[in-house]
Amino acid sequence: MNCQICGAELPSDALFCGECGSSTSATPQSRQRADARPSDTTVIQSLRPRQSTGIISVSLDGGTLGSGALETGSPAATAEEAVEAVVAPSEPRGAASGISFMLQFSTGETFDVSGNGLIGRRPLPQAQERFDHLIQITDPGRSVSKSHLEFGQHEGELWVSDRASGNGTIVRRPDGTEIVCEAGRRYLVGRGTRVEIGEQFFVIA
Template sequence: MRCRICGAELPDGAMFCGECGSSTSATPESRRRADSRPGDTTILDPLDRPSPRNSGVVSVPVDGFPAATAIGLDADQAANESDAAARVEPAQPSVPATGHPARFVLEFSTGETRTVFGSGLIGRRPLPQPGEHFDHLVQIADRTLSVSKTHLEFGEHEGTLWVSDRFSANGTVVRRPDDGALRCEPGRRYLVPSGSRVELAEQSFVVA
């Protein structure tokens, strides 16, 4: 009889391994640590908000961008991402028909302001999936943990910013000027024109 975790020889009838301390019924699959995204996020009460008549959903191709530049709302947290960002080659910004890259100013509830272009991720510690590349990784300092690590994706469509919830724990709500509130369906892209407020659980930003 052998331990299925460390392979040590065990006497017949043993309940625990004398080498690693594992139960004799344990398997490598049962000992595998689960992914903490977004399981470490503090879950808030669900919001009951009406949806506007115009959802503003856009369908655009996912072309991606060849590089990412880590920026953050919290300087100490941003330093943790610097090594990963340094391994990515620099990119050229997306340039629309006007000849100038579309840029958007995001004013966060934390008091920080960021100017972005192209594509990016927003969250407590945003992390692209394998094969994904973004122009920006925007970190939010959220001590309440209401914002997921990778909460939101953003990009540009015909000069207007769009956002897409990345299956966050507490969801994303878009409030457009004179258009009420809309809870975003994960994985779909929603236009957020200037003046819109995007709520990420207990944090938010305004597109200036």
Template sequence: MNCQICGAELPSDALFCGECGSSTSATPQSRQRTDARPTDTTVIQPIRPRQTTGIVSISLDAPTAPTEPAAEAPAGTEPAVSEPRSAVSGISFVLQFSTGETFDVSGSGLIGRRPLPAANERFDHLVQITDAGRSVSKTHLEFGQHDGELWVCDRGSGNGTVLRRADGTVTLCEAGRRYLAGRGTRVEIGEQFFVVA
């Protein structure tokens, strides 16, 4: 007697195949089962194609360029923007948020509900925005400058970052990659956004 599934030779009194573990009465037809739950999975959101537009690919673990440390807030308060201790070289940008908040920034920084740099990081600004719905991550994105233009980098946020540039192009930001955000660009972070001016 042979196993009808794998073809192994079996003793005449065997109940199961010693090679594949199938029952001696199993047949290839009996092993083919129909899907009992053909519609148990729902696609929540269609998968978007990966965007490759960006100026520099970097790892989230890559150290940032050293800058002057951010000023610390007094105990019990949370700074909306930390002022740099010395003048930062570079161009100034105005970030106009959908929450009504406006921040004048230059150099580098973090944006989020409660932005917090890693132990080895230093930034010129910590921009804390109001988001009652908590769609913005605590440390949602990083920004800096490259050749006089502002760039943004998603820090692995829960709801992602989308750039809507003045020319109409839309870019879904890949976490850990820097993207230029020229003046007039709308940067969407969760349910909030800011415009670079």
């Protein structure tokens, strides 16, 4: 008999593996656990309905919404606007572009960032994820999830993506445009944009 976790050879009457300590009935599937990091977030309010923005977005797994498909089907968005907003799925994560952005938080904390990162109360990457920055912010009310938001760069511009947070993410651009972010999709955010995460926010400079 062999351990199904580490493969060590075991006596036929063994209950636990002498190498890794696993139960002889354990399997790789039974050892997998769901990520419960956002579960202790205090939900403060329901998100408002998404508004038409004319922005093309790309899911975190690299799949697109479809060739030239607008996120909300807005007829007002031009082809030029769509090109400006698309984030290519081939962008390598963790590759710093050399361009830095200042994130100024409502908590008084300020971070100078380049490349990509996670923002939250206790940000923690998933298995095999690599980030240049793990930004932990103060939020006594726990309106911000542990891993609330992911950010990165595309051709010198910053993008943000909600990580299925409890209270969601709202982008407010300098021109007054407000976007309720769909979890797992990337949104380009220019300097001067305010990004709201729960009861906290940060401004990109």
